[in-house]
Amino acid sequence: MMLNEQEARELLARYGIPLNESRAASSAAEAAEAARHIGFPVAVKALSGKIVHKSDLGLVELNATNPGEVILAAGRILSVAREIDPAAGVLVSAMAPPGVEVIVGGKRDPQFGPIILFGLGGIFVEIFRDISVRVAPVDRAMAMDMIDDVKGYAVLKGARGRKAVDLEALAGILVAASRLMMERDEVLELDMNPVMAYGKGAIAVDARALVRD
Amino acid sequence: MAGHPLSSLLRPASIAVIGASRDPAKWGCKVLRNIVGNPYKGKVYAVNPSVSAIEGVACYPGVGDVPGGVELAVVIVPSPAVPRVVDECGAKGVKALCVITAGFGETGPEGARLEERVRERAASHGMRMLGPNTMGFLNNAIGLNASVVPKMPPKGEISFITQSGALGLSLVDWSIGSHLGLNCVVSTGNKADVSEADLLEYFEEDGDTRTIAMYIEGLKDGRRFLEAAKKVRKPKLAIKAGMSRAGARAAASHTGSLAGSDAVYDAAFRQCGVVRVEGVGEMFDAAMALSTQPRAKGNRVAILSNGGGAAIMASDACERRGLTVPELRRHTKAGIARLLPAFASVKNPIDTVAKSDHDIYRDALRALIDDDGIDCVLVIYAHGGFTNPEEPARAVIDALRDKCPKPVVACWMGGREVGDVARMFRRNRVPYYPTPERASEALSALIRHYELGKAPRK
Numbered sequence: 001m002m003l004n005e006q007e008a009r010e011l012l013a014r015y016g017i018p019l020n021e022s023r024a025a026s027s028a029a030e031a032a033e034a035a036r037h038i039g040f041p042v043a044v045k046a047l048s049g050k051i052v053h054k055s056d057l058g059l060v061e062l063n064a065t066n067p068g069e070v071i072l073a074a075g076r077i078l079s080v081a082r083e084i085d086p087a088a089g090v091l092v093s094a095m096a097p098p099g100v101e102v103i104v105g106g107k108r109d110p111q112f113g114p115i116i117l118f119g120l121g122g123i124f125v126e127i128f129r130d131i132s133v134r135v136a137p138v139d140r141a142m143a144m145d146m147i148d149d150v151k152g153y154a155v156l157k158g159a160r161g162r163k164a165v166d167l168e169a170l171a172g173i174l175v176a177a178s179r180l181m182m183e184r185d186e187v188l189e190l191d192m193n194p195v196m197a198y199g200k201g202a203i204a205v206d207a208r209a210l211v212r213d
Numbered sequence: 214m215a216g217h218p219l220s221s222l223l224r225p226a227s228i229a230v231i232g233a234s235r236d237p238a239k240w241g242c243k244v245l246r247n248i249v250g251n252p253y254k255g256k257v258y259a260v261n262p263s264v265s266a267i268e269g270v271a272c273y274p275g276v277g278d279v280p281g282g283v284e285l286a287v288v289i290v291p292s293p294a295v296p297r298v299v300d301e302c303g304a305k306g307v308k309a310l311c312v313i314t315a316g317f318g319e320t321g322p323e324g325a326r327l328e329e330r331v332r333e334r335a336a337s338h339g340m341r342m343l344g345p346n347t348m349g350f351l352n353n354a355i356g357l358n359a360s361v362v363p364k365m366p367p368k369g370e371i372s373f374i375t376q377s378g379a380l381g382l383s384l385v386d387w388s389i390g391s392h393l394g395l396n397c398v399v400s401t402g403n404k405a406d407v408s409e410a411d412l413l414e415y416f417e418e419d420g421d422t423r424t425i426a427m428y429i430e431g432l433k434d435g436r437r438f439l440e441a442a443k444k445v446r447k448p449k450l451a452i453k454a455g456m457s458r459a460g461a462r463a464a465a466s467h468t469g470s471l472a473g474s475d476a477v478y479d480a481a482f483r484q485c486g487v488v489r490v491e492g493v494g495e496m497f498d499a500a501m502a503l504s505t506q507p508r509a510k511g512n513r514v515a516i517l518s519n520g521g522g523a524a525i526m527a528s529d530a531c532e533r534r535g536l537t538v539p540e541l542r543r544h545t546k547a548g549i550a551r552l553l554p555a556f557a558s559v560k561n562p563i564d565t566v567a568k569s570d571h572d573i574y575r576d577a578l579r580a581l582i583d584d585d586g587i588d589c590v591l592v593i594y595a596h597g598g599f600t601n602p603e604e605p606a607r608a609v610i611d612a613l614r615d616k617c618p619k620p621v622v623a624c625w626m627g628g629r630e631v632g633d634v635a636r637m638f639r640r641n642r643v644p645y646y647p648t649p650e651r652a653s654e655a656l657s658a659l660i661r662h663y664e665l666g667k668a669p670r671k
Contacts, residue, residue: 105468109477111435117472133472133480135439189466208466
């Protein structure tokens with residue numbers, strides 16, 4: 001069974017993984033209220049464990065800058081999402097500033113048990129499948145090695161005059177994900193896609209978890 | 214090795230072949246012949262209720278009727294009879310089983326249930342079991358061929374664990390043809406009990422094994438393999454067949470679809486220091502280098518060749534595999550320049566411009582080994598027909614006579630006329646290859662083995 005994003009976020013937060021601030025809402029008005037709490041701009045997404053490909057269905061609205069935009073976006077998303085899952089809500093999240101996108105994930109392999117994945121986000125992972133994998137548990141040294149392993153490592157180290165990202169912060173997320181996979185037997189698959197990496201710090205801005213029924 | 218739980222299986226003092234047969238077409242006959250037709254010195258008994266002797270071996274109606282003790286039972290009876298035979302072996306005090314009989318888990322759910330019954334019974338008697346559905350094993354160290362393979366391979370230091378029986382068979386034949394030595398060959402069959410992990414632990418302790426080669430289709434317990442392999446310091450090579458993503462479930466997450474089975478095997482092998490190779494030829498090329506040569510400290514290769522073309526091809530082949538062919542120290546270059554005509558190149562790769570005299574090859578090779586900017590040496594001789602290929606080969610052997618601290622591999626290019634060199638090199642533990650590509654691939658495996666042995670970067 002797929003957890004909804006809010007549940008998946010709570011799971012990650014318990015392992016100390018930094019996330020952008022988010023609030024669940026069940027109506028457009030509640031969404032606007034949540035946005036006021038968080039501060040603008042915000043992202044509005046469908047919140048349902050039954051909807052896997054939110055962005056493919058147009059159920060993600062980024063950069064809503066005022067309550068009016070949030071109400072409009074949440075209303076539209078809710079009406080489409082509830083045709084698929086009548087219990088669907090929306091998740092309002094703080095817009096994360098742009099950074100280098102990476103993916104961190106975990107899965108339970110039939111032969112080796114918990115494994116951890118790291119990759120560069122966006123086209124690097126979609127087209128080039130530029131990833132590195134380790135059988136958990138992953139410690140800090142192994143996590144740094146995993147990061148070093150991807151072909152796009154130069155991008156993280158700050159190629160062509162760009163600033164290097166906080167590799168220690170990324171390693172910390174990998175180690176936390178490993179601990180989660182080792183301790184939580186019921187978690188089958190885990191995605192943080194993307195994690196935004198910055199010069200200082202890194203935060204997961206999307207979360208997905210498949211758990212045993 | 215006495216005391217290791219698998220030594221009763223692989224180094225038994227006595228063997229009973231249960232289901233031995235007089236019919237030369239049957240495995241019960243072939244396996245018995247293989248056991249008695251080789252130098253194995255232990256006691257051998259045949260078990261078959263309807264005959265009194267087979268191949269000159271005394272035959273008993275049941276394993277319980279055998280007068281002496283039985284350490285290993287090789288079982289070749291029809292599958293429904295196996296559970297009963299296992300119980301009889303247990304009652305007799307047999308220590309280990311090699312169940313060649315097929316018709317178990319590989320046939321479907323009913324066979325799988327029978328296999329589970331056999332496994333449980335063997336375990337309840339405290340017996341370790343190879344198979345079922347194994348082609349058996351052979352152990353050159355004690356001259357034992359307890360397998361369906363008709364011939365023993367030459368003695369060597371490589372032990373081979375194979376999940377495919379047929380591949381194991383063909384490989385033994387291939388090793389005979391290529392003069393590659395093997396210590397043990399073990400066909401794992403269905404792995405109801407003994408798995409790759411157990412065998413890795415055994416071969417790590419086995420004084421006759423230097424390199425462990427594996428053919429793996431699928432591991433039953435990957436984590437147990439990982440933990441066992443991490444503790445093995447000897448070089449380990451593996452072919453993992455079945456890379457296709459067919460059958461993979463549609464994944465709910467990106468991680469699920471990205472980290473397919475093959476990527477996970479890659480990661481696991483790397484974490485436990487197993488060098489993954491693509492094919493059988495590549496594996497044994499690498500095993501030859503790993504069994505005979507010291508560890509490579511790095512990836513800097515010096516190339517010595519009597520021809521420019523072969524030297525350039527070798528450089529390319531090395532660089533394609535992530536090795537470097539760096540500039541030599543000034544002192545090395547000066548030393549080699551003194552050996553060669555003035556117009557010869559003393560840049561790495563070194564081209565001796567057709568010179569392959571004994572002393573030139575020996576002294577140039579020594580100079581390269583002494584260069585502290587070089588980690589390993591690839592020596593090439595391209596046969597033009599006007600020089601004797603054995604002369605530079607002897608030079609390599611002479612240069613390596615005193616324990617050489619760095620790996621050296623040889624590449625002798627030619628056909629029939631370089632044939633005798635292969636034997637010379639093998640006798641003197643020099644890894645030898647017919648092409649620069651194969652030589653550089655073997656060097657690359659040596660270097661990967663070294664790199665995997667290092668702790669991860671902090």
